Amino acid sequence: MLLRNDLLHYTHPSPRTVRILWIAPGQSHAYVFDVAALSAEVEMIQLSALHADILAGHASVLPADPYLMVVSQELLPPKHLQLRARAWQIIAPLVAHEPAIYEARQRGQLIAQAIAEHGVSHPTIYRYLRRYWQRGQTPNALLPDYGNSGGRGKVRQSSVGVKRGRPRKNNADAGPGLNADEEIRRTFRVATARYAAAHDRFSRLGAYQAMLDDFFVGRHIDDAGRVHVAPDGAAREVPSFGQFNYWLDHDDDRPPEVARRQLSATFADNAAPQAMQPALNLMALPPGRPGAGFYLDAVRAEVQLVSRSDRSQSVGRPLVYLVTDSFSRMVCGVYIAMGEPQWPHAMLALAHCCADKVRYSHQFGRDIEAEQWPCRHLPETLFANTALTLGWSGDALLNNFNLRCLAVDEGPSDWRAVLEKRFRLLPPAAPGAPCRLDGVMDVDQFTRIVIDCILYYNNRQALARADGATPRRLWDWGVQHRGGGLKIYPEHLIRCTLMPVAQASVTADGILLHDSVYTCARAINERWYERARLRGGWNVKLAYDPACMETVYLLDPAAPTQFHPCQLVAPSMAPLRGTTQSYASFVA
8 A cells, every 4th residue: 555755666667766745535646756856846647557566566665765854853953943944934835735736837826926925036945845845745854954065075176276174283384285186196096005015914104104205206217218216305295194094095996905994974874885785777787798799998007117127227108908898897808018009919918808817816916706807708709999900810819719800999998997096098109298106116016906906896896887786796697697608718728829929949959039048848858959959940939928928838830729838948037037028927
């Protein structure tokens, strides 16, 4: 049985919640009001139609009324009581005329009379009516919303020459301080993630001090790529430890090692719903299925990385290749490279879609569960950004994996917002400009931060297109209910097939590739090096990952599906690690 003031939540044909304002004595019809409406329009509907919607499962009666205003009179300040009394004095005679107040023409006449009697504006009366109908048709519904004033939880924009926040309590002679703008907050996030990755136990003060030592000093990179630190030490203006602590607590996507301090009850209440997992609204889910199409894209991070072996030598700006599932928007694969965009590097990002993500993340110090990054599949179709397709060939994908490849101008980019919180993102060919983060991180540290961003995005980022579901939750649901387009192949087979191939020489000392010498079990067993010493060398083909040259793979023309791993021999290992080729190792 439906009653006055009942709330009905509809899921079909579109999500909305309506309140029953009045029911005719004969139970023939009722007037309902959409509680999210911005106007004061009321809808008349047959009561039998409401019962039919409930029986069909299109609507349900909410057990609790979240809009009802029930407060203790003793807690209300006199000013609020005066405003409520004034508003109630104006609309009490109007809402007493039922059902006339619900009819548009008669409502207009009643409101015109109230305007003449009380001297208030037309929008003011409609605002009172809307609030009264939304919040349970009680005088308390007219209480002012001062709790929403002040922009609580919103970040104020900084102005040049104007310091936000309270004045300094300590060291006031040092000046007003530094505004924590987006660039400073980005530095906070990167410094926090970098410190958390390098220490077993996280210390806020330690992370803050390391940030000042690493990012707030006079540093520049010359034309030869050498990193120079100014001898005068710290920069003139630095953020305070209080600012660092504040943004560490208010950034939701901080590393898991960083525990949130005890915050106010208001903030805790606002943060609690993020951990809840409401039931998926099936009507709001996008069409398609996981694996029907992956989108391959690349962005350049505006940060200069340094060599792992010589941290005073810059190696350039990293290029981040990402593969995204078009249905769930989950990031399925990633590859970090240097230099210009190349199709072979893009293929290694696709190969990473089939990689063991637990093992890959562990290589960079992040221990995860398999369900946190569940994709180990190839799609039916690969959509590649046009900027990456220079010199491409889709024959290997089509012939080996029946995977079609199409060039498109743009595709899903929901992940960009999370990565942009750490680094400014540029088009692949853009040169970029100097920034505070330059010359501090190597590619392994950068990759660790990218992994954390992907894990946060996949597992916690709410998607508006899927009624707030996260990419991983949408992927899991799609695999269970629509998963027909996913393909699984052995990881080593995918990687070796998609790696770039180069010609190497078999010599008496080993297999020579790019001035480095390799050896493998097959060459030793078949005595290749003795044959090369007696009869001269010959050429072979090796597949290799430019990001990890310590292991390459020998291709066998007689057995195309076999790949023999070749290890770097000791004499050439030292010079190799001094180059920019030894970054971001992937699974072997």
